[in-house]
Amino acid sequence: MSQTEEVDLLALDRQVCFALAVASRSVIALYRPLLEPMGLxxxxxxxxxxxWGESPLSVKQLSNLLQLDPGTLSPLLKRLEAAGYLTRGRDPRDERSLAVELTATGKALRAEALKIPPAIxxxxxxxxxELESLHRNLTRVIAAATS
Structure with missing residues (x-):
């Protein structure tokens, strides 16, 4: 492109937000057929x-890890509890806190989930x-967007 050509800053195909939105939807769609047999x-x-990384966790810890507000997280936890994958109860160390813990079924599901990353x-x-580089760059984008 020569210096005299103007760049259309509003061209859809140049928008980072558009590329991220399409990439997100597309990649998450790849997970669907792998997760459906697991009921997730x-x-x-x-x-x-x-x-699977750490259990039990408080709802607050889980909310922070996933960067989800508790109102969004709560229905997810209810459905996972109904499926028998986790339990929610008062944390014995802090009765004001709700602890989320995997059940034996939830722990066993991890073995099936090990097939997902290689398939993706x-x-x-x-x-x-390339995936590690992409992850590092996306983590930088997240940090910049949330600071």
Missing amino acids: THPQYLVMLAL IDRLGLTIG
């Missing part, structure tokens, strides 16, 4: 990932290095 939606899968990596056709 993508937001529920994120909750389970957090709890294969479907995206990116190397681990």
Whole structure:
């Protein structure tokens, strides 16, 4: 492009927000057929990932980890509890706090979930290095957008 050509700053195909929105919808759609046999939606899968990392967690801790407000998180937790994957109860260390803990069924589901990352990596056709770089850049974007 020569210096005399003007760049249309409002061109849809140049918008970072558009690329992120389409990428997000597209990647999350790849998870759907992998999660459906497990009885999970993508937001529920994120909750389970957090709890497979550490359980029990308080609702506040879980909310912070997932960057979701408690009002959005609460229905996810209710559905996961109804499915038998977790329990919610008063934290014995702090009765004011609600603790979320995996059940044996929820813990066992992790073995099935181990198939998901390789399937997504294969479907995206990116190397681990490319995905790690993308993750680092997206994390920088999130930090910049939320600071």
